[in-house]
Amino acid sequence: xxxxxxxxxxxxxxxxxxxxxxxxxxxxxxxxxxxxxxxxxxxxxxxxxxxxxxxxxxxxxxxxxxxxxxxxxxxxxxxxxxxxxxxxxxxxxxxxxxxxxxxxxxxxxxxxxxxxxxxxxxxxxxxxxxxxxxxxxxxxxxxxxxxxxxxxxxxxxxxxxxxxxxxxxxxxxxxxxxxxxxxxxxxxxxxxxxxxxxxxxxxxxxxxxxxxxxxxxxxxxxxxxxxxxxxxxxxxxxxxxxxxxxxxxxxxxxxxxxxxxxxxxxxxxxxxxxxxxxxxxxxxxxxxxxxxxxxxxxxxxxxxxxxxxxxxxxxxxxxxxxxxxxxxxxxxxxxxxxxxxxxxxxxxxxxxxxxxxxxxxxxxxxxxxxxxxxxxxxxxxxxxxxxxxxxxxxxxxxxxxxxxxxxxxxxxxxxxxxxxxxxxxxxxxxxxxxxxxxxxxxxxxxxxxxxx
Numbered sequence: 001x002x003x004x005x006x007x008x009x010x011x012x013x014x015x016x017x018x019x020x021x022x023x024x025x026x027x028x029x030x031x032x033x034x035x036x037x038x039x040x041x042x043x044x045x046x047x048x049x050x051x052x053x054x055x056x057x058x059x060x061x062x063x064x065x066x067x068x069x070x071x072x073x074x075x076x077x078x079x080x081x082x083x084x085x086x087x088x089x090x091x092x093x094x095x096x097x098x099x100x101x102x103x104x105x106x107x108x109x110x111x112x113x114x115x116x117x118x119x120x121x122x123x124x125x126x127x128x129x130x131x132x133x134x135x136x137x138x139x140x141x142x143x144x145x146x147x148x149x150x151x152x153x154x155x156x157x158x159x160x161x162x163x164x165x166x167x168x169x170x171x172x173x174x175x176x177x178x179x180x181x182x183x184x185x186x187x188x189x190x191x192x193x194x195x196x197x198x199x200x201x202x203x204x205x206x207x208x209x210x211x212x213x214x215x216x217x218x219x220x221x222x223x224x225x226x227x228x229x230x231x232x233x234x235x236x237x238x239x240x241x242x243x244x245x246x247x248x249x250x251x252x253x254x255x256x257x258x259x260x261x262x263x264x265x266x267x268x269x270x271x272x273x274x275x276x277x278x279x280x281x282x283x284x285x286x287x288x289x290x291x292x293x294x295x296x297x298x299x300x301x302x303x304x305x306x307x308x309x310x311x312x313x314x315x316x317x318x319x320x321x322x323x324x325x326x327x328x329x330x331x332x333x334x335x336x337x338x339x340x341x342x343x344x345x346x347x348x349x350x351x352x353x354x355x356x357x358x359x360x361x362x363x364x365x366x367x368x369x370x371x372x373x374x375x376x377x378x379x380x381x382x383x384x385x386x387x388x389x390x391x392x393x394x395x396x397x398x399x400x401x402x403x404x405x406x407x408x409x410x411x412x413x414x415x416x417x418x419x420x421x422x423x424x425x426x427x428x429x430x431x432x433x434x435x436x437x438x439x440x441x442x443x444x445x446x447x448x449x450x451x452x
Contacts, residue, residue, distance in 0.1 A: 006316025009034050013307065013357070023353050024296075027303030031310040039313050051305045055298070059254055060172055063162050065294040066257035070242075070264040072289045074109070075122055076282055077268035079235060083108060084126050088208065096198030096205035098134060099144050102127050103194065106148025107187045110155040111239045120149030120406050124413040137204040138418055140197060143426030146399055146406045147190060147434075153351070153395035155183040157242055157260065160351055160391050162253065163297070167359040168383040172253040173246045177451040178384050180243075182392065182441060189433055234270075238263040297352060304356030316361070331371040335386070335442070338362055339393055346397020347404070354394065375445060381452060388448045389441060396434040399427050 009030065016026045035045065055061060083105045091097030102123060109119045123145045131141040153160050156176035165172040198205045242260040245251035251259065272282070329337070338358075345354050363383065366372075372382035398406045401424040411423055441447055 005034070005038055006311050006314045006319055009307075009311060009314065010316070010357075017353065024299035024303040027300065027353075027357070028306045029303075031303075031306040034314070035306075035310045039310065048306060048309055051309060052302055055301055055305060058166065059252070060162065060166055061298075061301075063157075063172065063254045063257040064159060064297055065290060066254070066261045067157055067159055067162065068293045069286065069290045070257065070260040072286050072293075073261070073264040073268050074235070075119075076286050076289075077264075077271055079267060079271055082271070083235065084123075088130070093207060093210075094198070095202050095207050096194050097207060098127075098131055098136065099140065099194050099197075099205050100191065102131070102144050103148045103187065103190055106145075107151050107155060107183075108235055108239070110148075110151035110153075110183075111157070111243075119152050120146060120409040121413050123149050124410045128410075128414060128418075132415065132418075134208055135203075135206045137201075138422045139426035140204050141426070142410060142414065142418060142423045143428075143430055144190070144194065146404075146410050146423070146427050147430035149409075150395050150398045150406050151183065151187065153398065154179055154186065154388070154391050156180065157246075157253070157257065158391070159297075160355070160394060161387070163352065163355045164359065164387045164390060167355055168363060168387050170380050170383050170387065174380075174384050174452060175387050176243065176246055176253070178388050178448045179391065181447055181450050182388060182437075185447070186392075186434070186437055189437060190430070193429065193433060234267055238267060300352050301356055304353075304360075307357065308360045311361070329369070331366065331369040331374045332442075334365065334369055335371065335389075339389065339438070339442075342390060342393050343397050343400075346394055347400060351394045351398070355390075359390070377445075377449070381449060384452065385445050385448050389438065392434065392438050392441060396431060396438060399431050399434070401427065 013026055013030050016030065017023055032045075084101060087101035087105055088098050091101050094100070105127075106119065106123060109122070128141055128145055131145075132138065152158055156179050158176075158179070161175045161179060162172055165175045168175075194205070238260060241263060242256045245256045245259060246253055268282075342354060342358060345358065366382070366386065367379060371386075372379040375382050375385070377385070398404050401407060404427070407420075407423050407427065411418075411420055414423070
């Protein structure tokens with residue numbers, strides 16, 4: 001009975017989350033009750049405040065609210081809409097050009113915001129009606145919007161990668177570097193798929209009307225340059241400044257996040273002054289949304305800290321280690337098992353809960369099984385590799401029917417004539433692409449470690 005207590009705690013927490021109880025209070029509340037009943041609380045609950053203060057003193061975690069602020073600011077500024085409009089006109093003369101524009105803007109927003117829900121909703125509101133009006137097949141339009149909107153899970157700077165780094169005990173900068181090549185390659189594979197659709201199923205992805213494209217190219221050179229600068233060059237400069245300062249060693253991730261937050265504010269002010277739409281209420285909206293998202297993340301983290309502490313004191317990590325060791329699983333077999341569990345869990349619970357609940361449990365198991373030895377890497381490098389696999393896996397689960405969060409976000413802003421079935425059918429090719437790409441990353445670790 002005593003040995004099964006950690007699994008009972010895990011099962012209760014998971015069940016309560018599925019029933020819709022608040023994640024943070026479920027994690028913390030169930031763990032505290034178990035600790036009071038089954039443990040020497042005089043010791044366990046003396047350690048808990050130190051764990052919580054450790055979170056508060058963690059300089060890396062300061063990057064979370066700053067990156068969230070950066071993302072929300074760019075979303076509220078209207079910059080995403082201008083990016084899409086300009087890209088659509090640049091590529092509109094080609095079949096599938098509008099879908100390619102959505103993919104590129106989605107990748108840029110991913111690198112700018114790192115917030116999946118905001119990106120999918122923004123892209124859905126802006127581009128879906130336009131794509132349907134231009135004759136795009138509903139399945140292709142919804143599929144590329146949902147898929148490109150979730151690129152924020154893997155393309156740095158990503159909130160997912162920051163949180164994974166804290167739980168894997170690896171450098172955020174290393175995780176960002178490792179994510180660059182897989183992120184670019186995934187966008188490239190999506191692009192090839194869209195080109196294939198444009199060639200072999202041209203009616204699904206028609207070109208934009210020639211009159212609209214011609215109107216853009218007939219503008220004065222000054223106006224075209226101004227539109228391109230605000231829609232593309234300035235956001236790209238911000239992304240390069242944030243990531244470049246980290247990769248060059250000029251700034252820590254937290255300092256780079258501050259650069260991003262300041263840069264996003266300047267871009268928003270400049271864009272709004274140019275369009276004569278600057279309002280103080282917009283700053284209030286950004287602050288309110290940033291506070292809400294940040295508070296949610298840290299409350300879940302505190303609850304997960306209580307869960308992790310009680311789980312370990314109940315002997316959960318030791319029990320799982322003995323169970324995995326006795327089953328004689330190889331490190332790679334265990335890795336595939338973890339990927340399958342995370343993929344399925346992603347249908348039901350958010351990525352934040354998975355990171356804070358699952359990752360602290362599996363890290364010591366990977367060390368004990370000698371995953372780094374089999375990969376011929378140092379343990380931190382092996383954990384960076386695992387972190388990118390987890391981020392890619394969580395991105396895939398965001399898209400998977402019937403519970404993919406991105407699909408819910410998109411359905412919430414889609415026109416009434418778009419059915420849930422159409423959204424599900426549209427996303428299936430992209431899920432297949434991501435599963436095959438994830439398998440490729442597992443089979444060829446060098447893709448991830450190329451820049452390390």
